Structure formats: structure tokens, C-alpha cells
Amino acid sequence: MYEVELKVEADHDEVRRRLTALGADPLGTVEQVDTYYEHPVRDFGETDEAFRVRRETDDEGTETRVTYKGPLVEESSKTREEFETGVEDGETMERMLEELGFEPFEAVEKRRERFACEGYTVTLDTVAGLGEYVEVETEAADIEPAREGAVALMTDLDLDPGEQVRTSYLGLLLESRDE
Amino acid sequence: MYEVELKVEADHDEVRRRLTALGADPLGTVEQVDTYYEHPVRDFGETDEAFRVRRETDDEGTETRVTYKGPLVEESSKTREEFETGVEDGETMERMLEELGFEPFEAVEKRRERFACEGYTVTLDTVAGLGEYVEVETEAADIEPAREGAVALMTDLDLDPGEQVRTSYLGLLLESRDE
Numbered sequence: 001m002y003e004v005e006l007k008v009e010a011d012h013d014e015v016r017r018r019l020t021a022l023g024a025d026p027l028g029t030v031e032q033v034d035t036y037y038e039h040p041v042r043d044f045g046e047t048d049e050a051f052r053v054r055r056e057t058d059d060e061g062t063e064t065r066v067t068y069k070g071p072l073v074e075e076s077s078k079t080r081e082e083f084e085t086g087v088e089d090g091e092t093m094e095r096m097l098e099e100l101g102f103e104p105f106e107a108v109e110k111r112r113e114r115f116a117c118e119g120y121t122v123t124l125d126t127v128a129g130l131g132e133y134v135e136v137e138t139e140a141a142d143i144e145p146a147r148e149g150a151v152a153l154m155t156d157l158d159l160d161p162g163e164q165v166r167t168s169y170l171g172l173l174l175e176s177r178d179e
Numbered sequence: 180m181y182e183v184e185l186k187v188e189a190d191h192d193e194v195r196r197r198l199t200a201l202g203a204d205p206l207g208t209v210e211q212v213d214t215y216y217e218h219p220v221r222d223f224g225e226t227d228e229a230f231r232v233r234r235e236t237d238d239e240g241t242e243t244r245v246t247y248k249g250p251l252v253e254e255s256s257k258t259r260e261e262f263e264t265g266v267e268d269g270e271t272m273e274r275m276l277e278e279l280g281f282e283p284f285e286a287v288e289k290r291r292e293r294f295a296c297e298g299y300t301v302t303l304d305t306v307a308g309l310g311e312y313v314e315v316e317t318e319a320a321d322i323e324p325a326r327e328g329a330v331a332l333m334t335d336l337d338l339d340p341g342e343q344v345r346t347s348y349l350g351l352l353l354e355s356r357d358e
Contacts, residue, residue, distance in 0.1 A: 039219075039279065039280075040218075040220060040221070041219060041220045041280075042219075042280065049278075051279065066266075066272075066275070068275040068278050068279060070278060083271050083274050083275040083278065084271065084275075085266050085267045085275070086266065086267035086268070087245075087265065087266050087267070088264045088265035089264040089265070092263065092264040093245075093264050095262050096245070096247040096262040096263075099228075099247050099249060099262065100218065100230065100247060101218075
């Protein structure tokens with residue numbers, strides 16, 4: 001399965017109104033703190049991979065997940081192969097990774113408000129240090145039709161898929177540091 | 180906290196009788212399959228570290244834990260610093276590690292019958308390809324008194340702490356391959 005995802009920068013109030021008009025189903029809000037790690041010898045910036053520990057907090061408490069993202073397999077929709085699993089104790093996992101030579105190099109903090117809409121997940125992200133973004137995503141074995149559906153839904157939400165932001169929040173944060 | 184552990188090779192039937200006489204409390208039996216990984220660039224054989232994924236199966240099902248063991252900090256009792264946490268999906272964790280450049284190089288399979296006895300855990304291990312062993316272990320902030328207690332308990336079990344096997348099952352298996 002591939003993750004197909006389109007993202008644009010957009011004011012959330014407008015999009016929330018369109019989601020309500022389309023009958024979208026609110027899925028709740030979470031806070032996420034992602035710590036990205038450097039590989040002991042590989043330059044993830046060059047290999048286009050990412051490895052992170054995510055702590056997600058909702059009303060029920062905090063959960064930790066570890067994720068590896070492979071290089072892009074489909075440029076236009078930012079599609080990557082991804083492996084992710086939950087871990088019992090996030091702090092221990094972080095200590096272990098550091099002992100193995102992985103070093104934390106950037107943290108991304110955001111508030112995510114999710115909706116289910118026409119088979120897609122629409123997420124309103126407020127990212128610390130960056131601003132407001134909207135993501136439309138789904139998982140699919142077949143990339144192209146999933147991408148076309150995401151473009152159609154973006155248009156229904158009065159968003160312009162042509163303004164797609166292909167850079168990850170991590171990348172945007174790193175770029176903003178360089179400025 | 181440090182893990183203090185003494186291990187000897189010993190016939191289990193004798194030890195089980197002594198454990199019963201000492202009023203030890205049976206804690207059940209599990210099967211463990213440990214997969215040890217090579218670091219992408221560090222030689223764990225030289226740095227005296229280990230990194231493994233353990234699948235443990237009991238009556239309730241299978242659980243996966245990931246463990247990093249640091250180099251020895253106290254030679255005589257095999258004491259190491261250790262980080263361990265449970266993971267939701269062992270197979271995904273293994274795929275992720277392989278993508279990051281970790282390669283599986285040896286598997287250790289054993290049946291472990293555990294008892295609680297005088298503040299220690301006594302484990303009767305039957306290790307595939309090696310034979311029968313007994314481990315006496317505990318966790319302690321203060322190494323020396325914990326080690327002295329382990330020696331005393333070994334003696335009470337009619338085992339000879341002087342015959343301590345300092346090599347891990349992994350090391351013993353690797354040695355047996357070289358013979």
C-alpha cells in the first residue's frame with residue numbers, strides 16, 4: 001500500500017465551512033511532536049529517507065510510534081513506502097536509538113484536526129513556526145486513481161491543487177531556518 | 180538500574196527439586212526467538228554491544244520486544260546497561276531495521292521456565308543447539324550486594340557459581356559454529 005497525499009497552505013476557517021457543506025465526518029484533534037533522527041552514516045537529506053519518533057497526544061493520553069519513510073516512488077503526489085509501528089515506551093526507544101548512533105536533529109510540533117470525507121482523510125494542520133495547512137490523503141495500492149480523487153476533493157474544498165506544497169513540514173522548517 | 184546475572188550449565192531436573200525445597204514460586208514457561216542484528220557500520224563483536232528483536236510466545240500469544248545491550252560495565256557478573264521496549268508489530272519493526280541497514284545475523288531459540296526465589300528470578304533455559312542452563316538474575320541500582328546474593332542463591336541450589344558461563348547464548352552459538 002502507498003500513502004497518497006496532497007497538501008496546500010490554506011486558512012482553516014474557510015475549509016471547515018466547506019467540509020461541513022460536504023457532510024464530512026469530524027474525527028477529532030490530536031497534538032503531535034515528531035523527533036527526526038539522523039542516521040549514523042547515511043545522509044537522509046541525500047537519500048531522501050526519514051526516520052522519526054512520533055508522540056501523539058489526544059484525550060486518552062500519549063502514544064508513541066516509530067516510522068521509517070523510504071525515498072519518493074512517485075514525485076507528483078509525494079508517494080513513499082512507509083513502515084510504522086507503535087512502541088510501548090517512547091523514551092526508552094529514543095535512548096536506544098541514541099546508543100545506536102542515531103541523533104535527533106529536528107522536532108516538528110503540530111495540532112491536527114481530522115475529517116473523513118469522500119473516502120479521504122482531510123487534516124487541518126497548525127504547525128508551530130510555519131502556519132496553517134490542509135492535507136488530503138488516503139492509502140491505495142493503485143496510485144493514479146487515488147491521486148485523481150484527491151485532486152477532485154481539493155477542488156470541492158475550494159482549494160487549488162496547483163498550489164500543492166511538496167515539501168514536508170520537516171523540510172519547510174529546515175528551509176525557514178536557512179533563511 | 181543494572182541487570183545482575185549469573186549463569187551456569189546444569190541439568191534441570193536436579194535444580195527443579197532444589198527450587199521446590201526452597202519454596203520457589205513457578206512463574207510459567209515461554210518460548211523465545213531472538214534475532215540479533217548487525218549495525219550498519221559498527222562491529223558489535225568489537226564494541227561488545229548487542230541489538231535484537233525478541234518474539235516471546237506464551238499461552239496468551241506472541242509479544243515482540245526490541246533490546247539494546249551496552250558493553251559490560253562489571254566483568255565478573257556480566258553487568259550491562261540495557262534498554263528495552265515492547266513494539267506493536269514485530270514484522271514491521273524488522274522491515275524498518277533492514278531498511279535502515281541493520282542485518283539479521285543469528286537467531287537464538289530457547290524455552291525458558293521461570294521461578295521467583297528469594298528476591299531473584301531463576302530461569303531454566305533449554306537452548307536449541309546448546310543444551311540446559313540455569314540463570315539467576317535480578318535488577319539492582321547497587322551491583323555488588325545483588326551479585327553476592329546471586330552467588331549465595333546459586334550455592335543453595337547446589338550449583339557452583341565458580342562454573343559461571345560468562346558468554347551469552349549468542350556467543351556460545353557463534354563459538355559452536357566456529358568449531
